[in-house]
Amino acid sequence: MAKPTYEELENKIRILEQKANHAGLLEKELKSLENRFSTVEKQLRQRQRMDSLGTLAQGVAHDFNNTLSGIMAYLNILSLTDDNFSPSQKTYIRNIVNSVKRGAATVKQFQNLSSLAVSPKENIDICSVAEEVFFLLEKTTDKLIEKKLDIEKGRVFVCADINEIHQVFMNLATNAVHAIEEKGLKKGDYIRLSVNPETRTGSEYLLETGYHELLFEDTGSGMSEEVLEKAFDPLFTTKTGKGQGLGLAMVKDIITKRHEGRIKVDSTPGRGTVFHILLPKANNVRNPEESRHTIQGGNETILVVDDDISVRESMKRALEDFGYRVILAGDGEEGLDLFKENFNTVNIVLLDMIMPKMPGKELFRQMLTIDPDVKVIISSGHDENHFEDPVIKSAKKYLKKPFEITVLEKTIRQVLDYKGCPA
Numbered sequence: 001m002a003k004p005t006y007e008e009l010e011n012k013i014r015i016l017e018q019k020a021n022h023a024g025l026l027e028k029e030l031k032s033l034e035n036r037f038s039t040v041e042k043q044l045r046q047r048q049r050m051d052s053l054g055t056l057a058q059g060v061a062h063d064f065n066n067t068l069s070g071i072m073a074y075l076n077i078l079s080l081t082d083d084n085f086s087p088s089q090k091t092y093i094r095n096i097v098n099s100v101k102r103g104a105a106t107v108k109q110f111q112n113l114s115s116l117a118v119s120p121k122e123n124i125d126i127c128s129v130a131e132e133v134f135f136l137l138e139k140t141t142d143k144l145i146e147k148k149l150d151i152e153k154g155r156v157f158v159c160a161d162i163n164e165i166h167q168v169f170m171n172l173a174t175n176a177v178h179a180i181e182e183k184g185l186k187k188g189d190y191i192r193l194s195v196n197p198e199t200r201t202g203s204e205y206l207l208e209t210g211y212h213e214l215l216f217e218d219t220g221s222g223m224s225e226e227v228l229e230k231a232f233d234p235l236f237t238t239k240t241g242k243g244q245g246l247g248l249a250m251v252k253d254i255i256t257k258r259h260e261g262r263i264k265v266d267s268t269p270g271r272g273t274v275f276h277i278l279l280p281k282a283n284n285v286r287n288p289e290e291s292r293h294t295i296q297g298g299n300e301t302i303l304v305v306d307d308d309i310s311v312r313e314s315m316k317r318a319l320e321d322f323g324y325r326v327i328l329a330g331d332g333e334e335g336l337d338l339f340k341e342n343f344n345t346v347n348i349v350l351l352d353m354i355m356p357k358m359p360g361k362e363l364f365r366q367m368l369t370i371d372p373d374v375k376v377i378i379s380s381g382h383d384e385n386h387f388e389d390p391v392i393k394s395a396k397k398y399l400k401k402p403f404e405i406t407v408l409e410k411t412i413r414q415v416l417d418y419k420g421c422p423a
């Protein structure tokens with residue numbers, strides 16, 4: 001065999017080098033594909049975990065709502081007999097009721113996360129929300145810090161989600177207390193919430209007539225420029241080991257995204273901080289007296305079907321106090337039996353949706369075949385739009401748990417008294 005020429009050898013080497021390069025590239029590509037695959041696999045596993053957590057959260061939310069409904073119902077019974085209580089005891093009851101409502105709102109946020117629903121905004125009196133936060137502050141922080149709530153009741157109404165505004169005030173107040181403690185508490189330190197009476201159009205805050213400007217101030221440590229720049233960033237904190245850096249990020253999100261408001265902060269190190277919060281004014285302010293409902297009561301028979309014993313028992317207790325006759329069923333099957341047995345006397349059915357044995361929807365369907373005019377009020381921990389179903393849509397009313405007993409009584413009376421549209 002003839003010896004290869006120098007050029008032939010050089011050619012072969014070049015080809016081999018090209019192949020080696022190619023193999024190297026392929027190897028790199030394979031590595032990157034492997035990496036991408038493992039990232040996607042991790043994401044998928046995470047996603048699956050999130051999905052099952054979501055399902056679990058829905059279950060927990062449902063059970064938790066029932067627990068809150070029971071507490072709410074008993075609290076309502078207490079507040080209906082509040083002649084026996086001292087003024088401070090009445091305040092405690094009112095505050096527990098509000099805490100339960102907020103617990104329910106947290107559950108709702110859980111549920112909203114999976115359904116992407118948005119909770120409704122209403123006209124709220126800033127003073128009432130702030131009063132609760134200031135009351136809590138007074139009870140839990142050093143008396144030396146003066147808490148000044150300079151907003152009169154019934155004066156400043158904004159269109160907002162009451163629970164979210166409560167969260168905003170709680171976060172700002174907690175930060176204010178921390179800042180005062182960090183500086184070193186001394187006489188004259190205060191936390192103050194007021195409303196800016198001036199319309200400063202043309203100023204840097206662009207205050208529009210459609211907005212209220214709230215001022216939340218403290219005489220704490222204040223913030224340096226570097227801190228101020230990052231204060232609203234998620235996970236930014238100077239409280240090593242104690243803070244998560246989520247408070248102000250949430251405040252900003254609630255004000256700017258959820259309420260289309262604005263937030264700005266002025267701070268001087270060693271002197272204190274002022275948060276300027278712009279929130280949309282409420283347009284038609286309802287007189288709180290108007291919405292107050294006087295209990296009428298009645299003597300009709302109500303079948304309550306709910307798998308949660310505390311919900312059943314508390315409703316029975318409250319509704320009987322209003323004069324009604326109450327029959328209780330703990331699941332759909334028992335509900336159906338009792339409905340058949342008491343067919344001639346049951347005037348209205350209060351029906352839970354998610355129950356063991358026979359779910360509320362199936363019970364409702366069967367009751368409709370027995371009596372097409374059956375009056376059903378659905379009480380559920382889920383929003384009405386969770387159940388897109390013609391059977392459920394034929395309920396007379398829908399109550400989202402937990403509800404106040406006065407609301408239940410008002411709804412029952414409305415349904416019982418409704419005589420249909422005049423021809």
Ligand SMILES: Nc1ncnc2c1ncn2[C@@H]1O[C@H](COP(=O)(O)OP(=O)(O)OP(=O)(O)O)[C@@H](O)[C@H]1O
Binds near residue numbers: 221
């Ligand atoms: N009123 C204030 N006075 C001085 N510094 C403040 C004030 N409010 C916030 N800060 C600074 O901004 C940072 C971020 O605040 P943020 O409320 O977001 O988180 P955090 O309070 O550290 O933790 P978390 O609120 O999650 O418990 C704080 O760590 C603090 O340095």
Ligand SMILES: [Mg+2]
Binds near residue numbers: 248
């Ligand atoms: Mg905070």
